[in-house]
Amino acid sequence: MFANRMTAGLVAVCTACACWFPPHAATANEDDLRTLRYSSGERPRALRWQKEVRRKLVQLLKMEDLLSHNAGNPLNPKTQSSEDRGKYVFHEMEINSTPNRRIKVVLTLPKNARGPFPAIVAVAGHGGNRHTCYVKESYHRCAHVLAEQGYVTISTRVSQHKVHEEGRTLMGERLWDLMRCVDYLGSLEEVDQRRIGCLGNSLGGEMVMWLAALDERMKAAVSSGFLTRMDQLEKNHCMCWKFPGLRELVDFSDIYSLIAPRALLCQNGLKEPPSQFPVPIARHALREIEPIYRDFEKPENVALVAHEGGHEIHLPSLVAFLEKHLDDHGDEAQPDASADAEKSRP
Ligand SMILES: [Zn+2]
Numbered sequence: 001m002f003a004n005r006m007t008a009g010l011v012a013v014c015t016a017c018a019c020w021f022p023p024h025a026a027t028a029n030e031d032d033l034r035t036l037r038y039s040s041g042e043r044p045r046a047l048r049w050q051k052e053v054r055r056k057l058v059q060l061l062k063m064e065d066l067l068s069h070n071a072g073n074p075l076n077p078k079t080q081s082s083e084d085r086g087k088y089v090f091h092e093m094e095i096n097s098t099p100n101r102r103i104k105v106v107l108t109l110p111k112n113a114r115g116p117f118p119a120i121v122a123v124a125g126h127g128g129n130r131h132t133c134y135v136k137e138s139y140h141r142c143a144h145v146l147a148e149q150g151y152v153t154i155s156t157r158v159s160q161h162k163v164h165e166e167g168r169t170l171m172g173e174r175l176w177d178l179m180r181c182v183d184y185l186g187s188l189e190e191v192d193q194r195r196i197g198c199l200g201n202s203l204g205g206e207m208v209m210w211l212a213a214l215d216e217r218m219k220a221a222v223s224s225g226f227l228t229r230m231d232q233l234e235k236n237h238c239m240c241w242k243f244p245g246l247r248e249l250v251d252f253s254d255i256y257s258l259i260a261p262r263a264l265l266c267q268n269g270l271k272e273p274p275s276q277f278p279v280p281i282a283r284h285a286l287r288e289i290e291p292i293y294r295d296f297e298k299p300e301n302v303a304l305v306a307h308e309g310g311h312e313i314h315l316p317s318l319v320a321f322l323e324k325h326l327d328d329h330g331d332e333a334q335p336d337a338s339a340d341a342e343k344s345r346p
Pocket of ligand 1: 238
């Protein structure tokens with residue numbers, strides 16, 4: 001029996017023989033963790049589990065008041081500049097996040113086409129900002145590519161490590177800013193409200209997990225460079241993913257399970273170093289997400305693409321997946337990310 005490293009500090013001790021293990025060599029006692037882990041059941045039970053987990057996560061994120069009072073929080077959008085980029089117009093804007101805090105967003109609207117259009121929230125990772133998904137090569141300029149293909153796109157920065165408002169959490173503020181981007185999309189007549197999705201890489205892939213899990217307006221989610229387990233992220237990684245109470249409740253696969261039965265594509269690169277977001281750990285996590293999709297009788301709506309790259313977006317499968325799920329065929333969309341998507345291996 002190992003002492004739980006969360007309470008024992010940096011060094012774990014084997015209580016049987018008092019030998020010392022280096023940091024992270026021990027596994028946290030799973031009996032104390034993940035008390036709301038998903039266990040397979042009928043659809044009504046799965047729905048109850050999702051509702052309960054969402055309620056508890058919103059509490060831990062300290063977002064209850066924001067969600068319950070949102071109707072009284074106008075967006076007050078203001079356009080600061082607009083630039084014609086050929087197939088779309090690129091707007092620099094500001095909107096209200098909370099009544100006391102405004103955020104900068106990029107919004108692109110298609111030109112020379114008739115809407116309403118599908119829409120995408122694009123989220124960059126550590127070091128990124130609202131422009132990253134449009135310009136950076138490790139993102140394959142995916143937001144620009146989608147804007148040219150006729151999607152409305154929106155992006156804001158979530159890479160800050162400072163909590164802006166007293167009584168909030170970092171993850172809660174990041175997530176709330178993204179939800180306000182969705183609110184703004186919801187106010188636009190150019191946007192087809194049935195066809196909103198999100199994409200992101202790294203911390204952006206993590207935020208896509210959170211956004212799609214807690215905001216059911218997301219009909220499709222592409223989470224790149226993130227699918228993993230919390231044990232893995234306890235090592236060699238910025239700890240901004242963690243906040244009090246989270247580990248005791250769930251692991252990442254449980255949060256992803258809140259997205260079911262809506263469409264979810266995860267992407268992990270075969271060139272990810274073992275210390276980061278390697279494919280074998282992603283496959284393990286996927287095996288824990290698949291049961292709830294089976295319980296909803298939508299096993300085809302979740303997939304993992306193990307691509308040849310590293311810590312990056314895989315553009316071909318992303319584009320194919322969004323086209324399939326956010327195309328104009330309503331709720332009957334039958335996803336299957338792409339030819340190279342895989343199901344988890346038994
Ligand atoms: Zn961080």
